[in-house]
Amino acid sequence: MNSVSIPNKLIDLLKGNNIQIQLSVPQLVEKVLNRNEGSLTSTGAVAATTGKYTGRSPKDKYIVKEASTLDTVDWGSVNQPISEEVFSNLYNKVLSYLQEKDEVFVFKGFAGADKKHRLPIQVINEYAWHNLFAHQLFIRPTDEELLDHQAEFTVISAPNFKADPAVDGTASETFIIVSFEKRTVLIGGTEYAGEIKKSIFSIMNYLLPENGILPMHCSANVGLEGDVALFFGLSGTGKTTLSADPNRRLIGDDEHGWSPNGVFNIEGGCYAKCINLTREKEPQIFDAIRFGAVLENVVINSESRVADYDDNTLTENTRAAYPIQAIDNIVDPSIAGHPNTIIFLTADAFGVLPPISKLTKEQAMYHFLSGYTSKLAGTERGVTSPEATFSTCFGSPFLPRAATEYAEMLGKKIDEHNAKVYLVNTGWTGGEYGVGNRMKLPYTRAMVQSALEGELNNVETIKDEIFGLEIPLHVPGVPDEVLQPNKTWDNQAAYEVKAKELAAKFRENFKKFSNVPSEIEEKGGPTA
Numbered sequence: 001m002n003s004v005s006i007p008n009k010l011i012d013l014l015k016g017n018n019i020q021i022q023l024s025v026p027q028l029v030e031k032v033l034n035r036n037e038g039s040l041t042s043t044g045a046v047a048a049t050t051g052k053y054t055g056r057s058p059k060d061k062y063i064v065k066e067a068s069t070l071d072t073v074d075w076g077s078v079n080q081p082i083s084e085e086v087f088s089n090l091y092n093k094v095l096s097y098l099q100e101k102d103e104v105f106v107f108k109g110f111a112g113a114d115k116k117h118r119l120p121i122q123v124i125n126e127y128a129w130h131n132l133f134a135h136q137l138f139i140r141p142t143d144e145e146l147l148d149h150q151a152e153f154t155v156i157s158a159p160n161f162k163a164d165p166a167v168d169g170t171a172s173e174t175f176i177i178v179s180f181e182k183r184t185v186l187i188g189g190t191e192y193a194g195e196i197k198k199s200i201f202s203i204m205n206y207l208l209p210e211n212g213i214l215p216m217h218c219s220a221n222v223g224l225e226g227d228v229a230l231f232f233g234l235s236g237t238g239k240t241t242l243s244a245d246p247n248r249r250l251i252g253d254d255e256h257g258w259s260p261n262g263v264f265n266i267e268g269g270c271y272a273k274c275i276n277l278t279r280e281k282e283p284q285i286f287d288a289i290r291f292g293a294v295l296e297n298v299v300i301n302s303e304s305r306v307a308d309y310d311d312n313t314l315t316e317n318t319r320a321a322y323p324i325q326a327i328d329n330i331v332d333p334s335i336a337g338h339p340n341t342i343i344f345l346t347a348d349a350f351g352v353l354p355p356i357s358k359l360t361k362e363q364a365m366y367h368f369l370s371g372y373t374s375k376l377a378g379t380e381r382g383v384t385s386p387e388a389t390f391s392t393c394f395g396s397p398f399l400p401r402a403a404t405e406y407a408e409m410l411g412k413k414i415d416e417h418n419a420k421v422y423l424v425n426t427g428w429t430g431g432e433y434g435v436g437n438r439m440k441l442p443y444t445r446a447m448v449q450s451a452l453e454g455e456l457n458n459v460e461t462i463k464d465e466i467f468g469l470e471i472p473l474h475v476p477g478v479p480d481e482v483l484q485p486n487k488t489w490d491n492q493a494a495y496e497v498k499a500k501e502l503a504a505k506f507r508e509n510f511k512k513f514s515n516v517p518s519e520i521e522e523k524g525g526p527t528a
Contacts, residue, residue, distance in 0.1 A: 018099070021106045022146065023128075025135065025292040031103070031128035038129050042305045044291030045320070047298055048129045050191040054297050054315035056198060057174045057190055058397055064179040073206075074402040086169040087179050087186070093168075094186055097161045098126065105131035108149045110139040111200050113334040114264035117213055117257060119204065122151035123196060126158045133193040133294050136323050138200070139268035153203055155196055157187040178202065178400075193296055193321070197271055198398055201255050204266055206400040214258040214409040215266070217395030219243035220251040222336045228263055229452055230256070232394040233345030234373045238426040240272070241441075242345070242448055244284060250330045258339070258413055265334030269323045274298060275316050277309040288326035295320055338417040341452050343424055344394075349374035351428035351436045352485050352499040355478075356447040357469035358461060361414050364421040365407045366524025368393055369513060370506060374427060388505040404516055422451045423469065430488040432498055439482075446477030466499045468527035503528060 023031065029046055032038045038048035062082035063073055073079050098104050105125045112118030123134040134155075141149055162173035174189035176199060185199045205215045218232040221243050229248070233239035240253060252265030253272070272285045274295070279286040289295065289307070296319040299311035309318070324330055344367050346353060359367065371391040392403040399406065414421060426444050430436035450456050461470040462484065471483055481487050489495035503526035510521055 018101055018104050019106060020103055022108055023105065023131070025132065028105070028128050028132040028135065029292070031105070032132065035103075035128055037127055039300060040305065041289075041295060041300055041307055043289055043293075043307075045289050045293040045295050045307075046129060046132060047295040047300045047307070049297055049314060050193070053174065053190040053192045055192060055317050056194055056397070057172075057176065057192070060170065060172055060174040060189075061176040061397075062170075062178070063400060064177065064181070066179065066181045069180055069400075073400050078397060079400055082169065082177060084179075087177055087182070090163065090168055090170075090175065090177065090186055090188070091182070091184065094156055094158050094161055094188060097158055098124070098156070101126060103128075107131050107134040107138070108146060108151060109134070109141055109268070111204055111266050112257060112264060113139060113252075113266070113268070114257070114259060114261065116261070117208070117211060117259055117264065119207065120149055120152050121155065121200060122153075123155045124157065126160060127191070129294060130157055130159070130193055130196065132292070133321050134196055136292065136294060136321050137197050137267055137269040137271060140323075153183045153185070153200070155185040155187065155199055157196055159187075159189065159191040161188040163189055180206065193294070194271065194319070197267075201266065202398045202400060204255070204257070205395075205398055208257050209401060209405055209409065212260060214406065214413060216256045216258060217254065217393065217398065218256055219253045220256050220263050220265070220336070220339075221245060221248040222251060222331055223248050223452065226337060227340045227452065228336045228338065229341045229343065230263070230339050231343045231345060232368070232371075233343075234371065234389065234391055234394060235273075237345035237347045237373055238441075238444065239345055240282070240285075242343070242426075242444065244282075246329065248329075248452075250324070250327060251334050251336050252324065262335065262337040263339060264336075265324070267324070268334075269321060270327065272320050272322075273318065274309050274320045275312060275318045277320075284327050285320065288322045289320050290322075290326065293320055293322040293326070338413075339419050340454075342414070342419050342421045343448060343451065344368070344421070345424050345426055346373045348372075348425045348427035348502070349433035350388075350498050350502045351430065351432045351489070352495065352502055353423070353425040353427070353467065354464060354469055354471045354485055355425050355429065355439055355443065355482060356451065356456075356475065357423045357464065357467075357471050358456065359421040359423055359469070360523065361411050361421075362520050362523035363423075363469070364414060364524075365411045365520050366510070367423055368410055369403055369407050369516065369520075370509060371396065372506065372509075374433070388502060388509075390509045402515070404513060407516075407520075420451070420454075420457060422456070424448060424451075429482060429485060431490075431494075436488070443478045443482060447475050450475050450477075466496075466503050466526055466528040468525070500528065
């Protein structure tokens with residue numbers, strides 16, 4: 001990464017008397033409490049709420065249309081363009097706004113655990129609790145690294161600065177604007193801390209491919225013999241549960257890069273969902289929520305200060321942020337070798353995808369581009385039956401470049417390192433949602449374990465007639481009849497109708513990829 005000078009006004013801001021740079025966790029906790037930004041819970045974590053916005057604001061996210069981004073960004077509804085003039089005007093307004101504050105908080109750190117490919121960053125916050133969040137989510141520098149730390153990208157977050165759309169050229173009071181030439185992210189009008197985390201991920205998704213590194217929205221772990229596994233999957237597919245294996249060490253739970261040297265975590269912490277969290281279900285996450293952790297929109301008992309993880313009064317999207325070192329059994333630093341096994345997770349509510357299938361390179365690229373899972377009836381207003389959901393590369397909101405760039409990189413790396421790729425369905429079997437049953441977790445664990453240990457490399461398979469997937473006929477610990485979805489349905493005609501319905505949805509979704517080599521669709525997609 002090339003060093004980039006900080007704009008003069010930002011230098012002036014950083015020299016101001018109101019700047020609090022690189023405060024420790026205890027200092028930040030004290031600031032949060034003294035400024036009434038949050039409260040202390042019974043475990044010592046800080047609890048804060050985000051008001052109106054309890055999730056990301058994708059319609060308010062922009063990339064500045066500059067000379068360098070004109071032909072490199074995949075412009076559209078995800079990557080909305082905004083002018084340099086709009087950015088410059090808002091930039092000056094936000095800095096003037098922060099200069100008037102009694103205190104502004106600065107965190108200096110890194111994105112990327114591999115020192116050869118890390119990005120020095122700084123995060124400037126109006127709120128102390130947001131700065132604590134950044135401190136826990138990104139990679140913290142040593143005292144020695146801090147001495148000569150030169151930020152190459154800056155996030156400026158001013159939640160209480162609200163844009164005037166009529167004057168400022170935004171769609172609403174909220175804005176998340178990335179300027180790759182100014183190496184700056186401006187965030188305003190939202191208190192949701194996840195915008196800080198995901199803006200850095202989006203930046204890395206743009207910058208890393210320039211150096212031959214594939215950025216990935218996945219979890220990763222490593223076995224006792226150094227074998228590395230990646231787990232891709234959208235919400236509800238079991239990514240966190242299946243990657244948390246007592247016999248394997250966690251590399252990271254959400255964002256990674258795959259370089260010529262291997263896999264590295266982009267972050268230094270975890271941002272875990274904690275709705276309905278219990279120690280029994282997720283002991284590592286539960287026990288990580290201690291002093292220094294940040295709870296976001298979790299309801300806290302006013303007297304006991306005990307967190308009620310079952311209370312969704314504020315949002316279903318309750319979160320906990322903590323450093324990865326709060327988890328036992330991790331790789332530290334968060335780097336490892338090249339992946340041996342790649343798992344794509346889907347929760348198919350149609351009940352027609354195999355519980356596990358082996359993918360060719362073309363099928364891997366097809367399903368990577370598709371990023372399929374299901375929304376279930378009742379999970380959102382208006383959803384009365386299962387709906388197919390497709391999120392390109394399992395992370396479409398964070399991909400500034402064309403999806404095919406990432407897919408092509410994945411295909412090359414699969415070839416180079418002979419990685420085995422599997423599609424694992426953690427959804428329904430024996431019928432669609434409401435008729436069949438959710439795949440038993442012990443079966444899924446057994447299938448994943450067999451894949452990781454190489455037991456499925458040479459196993460006998462049968463080809464699914466509709467999706468073209470190679471289904472293992474035998475998996476240790478799993479009844480043979482469970483492996484072929486058509487055999488689990490009582491009504492074969494109903495199975496075929498549902499399977500062809502989902503296959504049609506895959507094909508319809510894939511039409512948006514106009515520049516994908518035809519062989520990817522021909523060899524990778526449904527065959528019927």
